[in-house]
Amino acid sequence: MPRTRKRVLLGIFDFFILFAALWLSYAIRLGEAFSPGLQQLGLLVAAPAIALPFLYQLGFYRVVVRYLTETTVWTIMKALALSIPLWLAIVYMTEIRGIEGVPRTIPIIYFIVGTAMLSGSRLLAKRLLGAAVEDVVNQKRILIYGAGPVGRQLAAALKLDPRNIPLGFLDDDPALHGAEVAGLRVHSPDKFAKLIDSLDVQEIIVCSDAVDSTAKSAIFRQLAKTPVRLSFLPSVASGFGGDLVSRVRDIGIGDLLGRPMVPPDSAILSAPIAGKTVLVTGAGGSIGSELCRQIVTLKAKALILFELDEFALYEIERALRPKAGGELIPILGSVTDEQRVRRLFEDHSVDTVFHAAAYKHVPMVELNPIAGIVNNVLGTWTVAKAAYDAGVEYFVLISTDKAVRPTNVMGATKRWAEIIVRCFASRDAEGNGKRRFCSVRFGNVIGSQGSVVPLFKEQIERGGPLTLTDQKMTRYFMSVNEAAELIIQAASLSQKGEIFLLDMGAPVRIYDLAENMIRLAGLSVKDKDNPNGDIEIEIVGSRPGEKLFEELFYDPESVEKTIHPKIMYGKRQPLETSRIREALDELEAAVRKGDAEAARDALFSFIKEG
Numbered sequence: 001m002p003r004t005r006k007r008v009l010l011g012i013f014d015f016f017i018l019f020a021a022l023w024l025s026y027a028i029r030l031g032e033a034f035s036p037g038l039q040q041l042g043l044l045v046a047a048p049a050i051a052l053p054f055l056y057q058l059g060f061y062r063v064v065v066r067y068l069t070e071t072t073v074w075t076i077m078k079a080l081a082l083s084i085p086l087w088l089a090i091v092y093m094t095e096i097r098g099i100e101g102v103p104r105t106i107p108i109i110y111f112i113v114g115t116a117m118l119s120g121s122r123l124l125a126k127r128l129l130g131a132a133v134e135d136v137v138n139q140k141r142i143l144i145y146g147a148g149p150v151g152r153q154l155a156a157a158l159k160l161d162p163r164n165i166p167l168g169f170l171d172d173d174p175a176l177h178g179a180e181v182a183g184l185r186v187h188s189p190d191k192f193a194k195l196i197d198s199l200d201v202q203e204i205i206v207c208s209d210a211v212d213s214t215a216k217s218a219i220f221r222q223l224a225k226t227p228v229r230l231s232f233l234p235s236v237a238s239g240f241g242g243d244l245v246s247r248v249r250d251i252g253i254g255d256l257l258g259r260p261m262v263p264p265d266s267a268i269l270s271a272p273i274a275g276k277t278v279l280v281t282g283a284g285g286s287i288g289s290e291l292c293r294q295i296v297t298l299k300a301k302a303l304i305l306f307e308l309d310e311f312a313l314y315e316i317e318r319a320l321r322p323k324a325g326g327e328l329i330p331i332l333g334s335v336t337d338e339q340r341v342r343r344l345f346e347d348h349s350v351d352t353v354f355h356a357a358a359y360k361h362v363p364m365v366e367l368n369p370i371a372g373i374v375n376n377v378l379g380t381w382t383v384a385k386a387a388y389d390a391g392v393e394y395f396v397l398i399s400t401d402k403a404v405r406p407t408n409v410m411g412a413t414k415r416w417a418e419i420i421v422r423c424f425a426s427r428d429a430e431g432n433g434k435r436r437f438c439s440v441r442f443g444n445v446i447g448s449q450g451s452v453v454p455l456f457k458e459q460i461e462r463g464g465p466l467t468l469t470d471q472k473m474t475r476y477f478m479s480v481n482e483a484a485e486l487i488i489q490a491a492s493l494s495q496k497g498e499i500f501l502l503d504m505g506a507p508v509r510i511y512d513l514a515e516n517m518i519r520l521a522g523l524s525v526k527d528k529d530n531p532n533g534d535i536e537i538e539i540v541g542s543r544p545g546e547k548l549f550e551e552l553f554y555d556p557e558s559v560e561k562t563i564h565p566k567i568m569y570g571k572r573q574p575l576e577t578s579r580i581r582e583a584l585d586e587l588e589a590a591v592r593k594g595d596a597e598a599a600r601d602a603l604f605s606f607i608k609e610g
Helices: 003-030 038-057 070-096 106-128 130-138 149-159 189-198 213-223 266-270 286-298 310-320 338-347 362-367 369-390 409-427 452-461 480-493 510-520 577-593 596-605
Strands: 140-145 164-170 184-187 203-207 229-233 277-281 302-307 327-332 352-355 394-398 436-441 466-468 499-502 535-539 559-561 567-570
Touching (some): 277 286, 286 302, 286 310, 302 310, 310 327, 352 369, 362 409, 369 409, 369 596, 409 577, 409 596, 480 499, 510 535
Parallel strands (some): 164 184, 436 499
């Protein structure tokens, strides 16, 4: 039954319940059966009529019967407590006109009896109709977006389970609107908001063949604003099979970003990997682990996993072991341990290095600047120098958009790391590309450790609020899979110290991200327009070193294209390599003294734009 009709019928039922409660209140007070006159009958009608809007406004009619709790009784008590004074005002006005009044104890008795009868009716329904309610609750009323072959197959598969109720199709083709396909009516997507209410829709499944990749994210963002579950059926080109329903998955936050995927160029993807010994520092981190997962599929001769965190190293080694075609070498250690790093390069003939080890959490590094400098700056120097001395073919630094005009220690350390990599690239005096050192700079990775997406997920699970620093704040996002794929391809394109920039698309407003994550969780945003919503978004103010928006390059005019549409690079600026070692010595001296302020000054004073 459509949701609106259910609420109307429940409202009518509750009207008579409250009418009966007030009549019974009179009977209790008078000690006999009560026969109201015409004027008194009007007062009996007025009381429930005033109470119903309060019940609706307080969310009484959004409660599912099987989930009744003491909160429901509290809602009834609040509604009656608010409505009875208004009813008494009407009673007072009738008394002024000479009509018989109401005994003073009637409102108190009505409050008690009304609460008991309303809550009792719901509890009785929960107990007596439990099985029937359970069946109804377990049913899923579904709209299918896409009336093409995949949508028709999905509708047929859904009908095999009596708990699934396909209600119809949404489709962009105007020629199908109003027609019946596979026994179901086809509707215009423009009407989905009305359909959700009139058909009591609980879930919308978007079929992969119904939308192209560029329109998909826009449709997802539009549907995400609705109070229903949103799902997606990926491509089923391999055959429909009998388990089509199991392929339906929830929409993730990545689906809302709308990043058109560019298939990788297999030649440049495999060039730095196939048949080579590859080292990944920070192999247990978000980016490092994804790089490792892709490297094992590209036929590396050997993959060295270098990681400080023992458990993270254990986890990634365990995940890769069944898939590894070549040798898998887990090594526990720190990039700041010069002796350990040098021995690594001496023991293994490393061809390619992906340097992903870094402290990246801005507020934490801001509070611990010396640790950040040691790991991100001195650690990069240690690994880059050892790699250069060993004659590696490829060296790739994983950088960040926070390295552009940095306002925090973390961003400044990554800018330093970029300069260090350029320094070693410029040392290759032969200029024949024997040692290809480069940096790859990009924004936030969805779901990476310590980033905003897992933080919001955790806050939603706790019931909120979601905290963000400013309503205007924006960030760039991409998936970890896409980032790793582009990093490997950028390695192939490197020649001599480039800073590659990944095309991150349009920046995302973090407030919009928070709203979408709440809705994707099947909840509503609590704000001034919806005070009865589920999760509130709280603005807590900016943290030390945090910027409202990030940039990918200093000068947009200096950006050049590569053969890959999603990989660009910044023109190299003159680099005073003689000053780098000097500045590094100054930085090391401050670190050895434990002088955080001097270390911070040395860190920022040397940074040059470029």
